[in-house]
Amino acid sequence: MSVKAIKPDSKIVLVIGGSGFVGRHLVEKLCSLGYTVRVFDLRTTFEHEKVTFYNGDLCNKQDLLKCMDNVDTVFHCATPSPLSNNKKVFLRVNVDGTKNVLDACFEKGVKNLILTSSASVVYSGSNIEHGDETLPYAKRPLDCYTQTKIQQEKLVLSANSESLKTIALRPHGIFGPRDPHMLPTTARLAAAGKTKFIIGKGINKVDFTYIDNVVYAHVLAAQQLQQKPEIAGNAYNITNNEPILFWEFMSRLLKGLGYAAPKYHLPYYFIYFLAFLVQIFVFIVSPFKTIRPTLTTMTVALAGTHHYYSCEKAASEFNYSPVVKLEDAIERTLQSVPELHNKHAKKVK
Numbered sequence: 001m002s003v004k005a006i007k008p009d010s011k012i013v014l015v016i017g018g019s020g021f022v023g024r025h026l027v028e029k030l031c032s033l034g035y036t037v038r039v040f041d042l043r044t045t046f047e048h049e050k051v052t053f054y055n056g057d058l059c060n061k062q063d064l065l066k067c068m069d070n071v072d073t074v075f076h077c078a079t080p081s082p083l084s085n086n087k088k089v090f091l092r093v094n095v096d097g098t099k100n101v102l103d104a105c106f107e108k109g110v111k112n113l114i115l116t117s118s119a120s121v122v123y124s125g126s127n128i129e130h131g132d133e134t135l136p137y138a139k140r141p142l143d144c145y146t147q148t149k150i151q152q153e154k155l156v157l158s159a160n161s162e163s164l165k166t167i168a169l170r171p172h173g174i175f176g177p178r179d180p181h182m183l184p185t186t187a188r189l190a191a192a193g194k195t196k197f198i199i200g201k202g203i204n205k206v207d208f209t210y211i212d213n214v215v216y217a218h219v220l221a222a223q224q225l226q227q228k229p230e231i232a233g234n235a236y237n238i239t240n241n242e243p244i245l246f247w248e249f250m251s252r253l254l255k256g257l258g259y260a261a262p263k264y265h266l267p268y269y270f271i272y273f274l275a276f277l278v279q280i281f282v283f284i285v286s287p288f289k290t291i292r293p294t295l296t297t298m299t300v301a302l303a304g305t306h307h308y309y310s311c312e313k314a315a316s317e318f319n320y321s322p323v324v325k326l327e328d329a330i331e332r333t334l335q336s337v338p339e340l341h342n343k344h345a346k347k348v349k
């Protein structure tokens with residue numbers, strides 16, 4: 001099933017966090033389908049003739065109310081950076097901020113709210129293979145980002161009602177052009193010579209989800225929410241449906257960026273314990289200095305365990321299936337990195 005173009009400007013939608021990675025791709029797709037699009041974000045990172053930008057803080061409900069008149073559907077894609085490790089900000093934005101979003105939606109008579117949640121809401125560092133939505137929320141999430149994503153999803157799904165249909169989409173490991181997290185962090189670590197090692201045996205399979213598939217799922221869910229009210233109040237895993245060895249994926253990115261693939265193995269539990277010690281040190285010095293380590297128990301666990309999910313529920317209940325395959329997705333991502341474009345262009349000929 002494909003997403004439908006609509007009579008131009010017949011529906012007003014709001015993308016909260018629309019200046020971000022997922023948000024901007026979603027905004028561009030919605031505009032191409034004929035929606036009237038508003039963006040609400042702390043910052044404006046691009047221009048678009050069909051988009052109205054509102055700068056504000058979703059922790060301030062008055063800011064939100066200013067941009068919600070006559071809005072049919074809200075997409076909530078805002079979050080502090082997942083690697084920022086700032087508990088207060090995560091709680092303020094992902095929990096208190098989401099309560100503001102819900103209150104504002106009810107006050108303004110918004111019909112649909114689609115939350116960009118995360119498959120990691122069920123992940124506590126142990127292997128998950130083909131995990132579906134019946135898995136319980138992680139009892140001991142490995143970081144405060146994940147903890148607040150769990151609280152956020154619970155708030156949104158429990159707000160589902162006759163007047164406001166809500167749905168939570170759980171992508172995992174989103175990548176693609178303009179990704180500000182995975183690729184830049186990988187390049188930074190590689191440039192610092194920190195990607196020579198494989199954490200563990202290197203046999204752990206994970207899901208990575210190309211941005212176009214995430215955007216497709218958001219629009220599809222929004223278009224089906226009113227036709228199929230039974231999907232409201234539910235969470236759905238959204239991935240590429242092609243789990244891949246974590247270290248094979250990372251090696252593809254590294255080689256595409258011009259760096260060597262990691263080749264020396266380090267014992268998983270040794271690195272996990274090291275990351276745990278780093279986090280204790282970060283906590284001890286936190287009153288004096290803010291340190292944002294990349295080596296955390298969460299990033300080590302993500303690098304060393306299986307974590308891939310089933311999308312059967314999204315497939316059967318709103319006909320989701322990825323629109324871009326993993327191989328093509330990796331190629332497009334690497335081609336999008338400016339300094340790589342020429343190199344890839346030569347290779348593709």
Ligand SMILES: NC(=O)c1ccc[n+]([C@@H]2O[C@H](COP(=O)([O-])OP(=O)(O)OC[C@H]3O[C@@H](n4cnc5c(N)ncnc54)[C@H](O)[C@@H]3O)[C@@H](O)[C@H]2O)c1
Nearest residue numbers: 017019020021022041042057058078079116118171173174
């Ligand atoms: N990137 C991934 O791998 C991934 C995977 C699964 C789920 N997600 C979820 O997808 C959503 C989008 O993530 P992203 O990767 O695009 O992040 P991003 O950092 O690129 O974008 C987040 C946007 O939210 C905005 N924002 C943050 N705090 C705000 C506030 N108080 N008020 C208004 N705007 C605020 C930021 O300015 C930014 O533009 C998030 O909910 C995230 O949890 C991301």
Ligand SMILES: CC(C)=CCC[C@@H](C)[C@H]1CC[C@H]2C3=C(CC[C@]12C)[C@@]1(C)CC[C@H](O)[C@@H](C(=O)O)[C@@H]1CC3
Nearest residue numbers: 082118119120171172173174182185186195250299
């Ligand atoms: C070579 C090497 C080990 C590079 C480091 C890559 C990591 C920076 C990267 C690998 C998996 C990524 C990931 C996220 C952030 C960046 C990584 C740790 C998330 C935690 C971002 C936030 C999402 O909600 C998570 C999700 O559930 O999808 C991501 C999980 C994967």
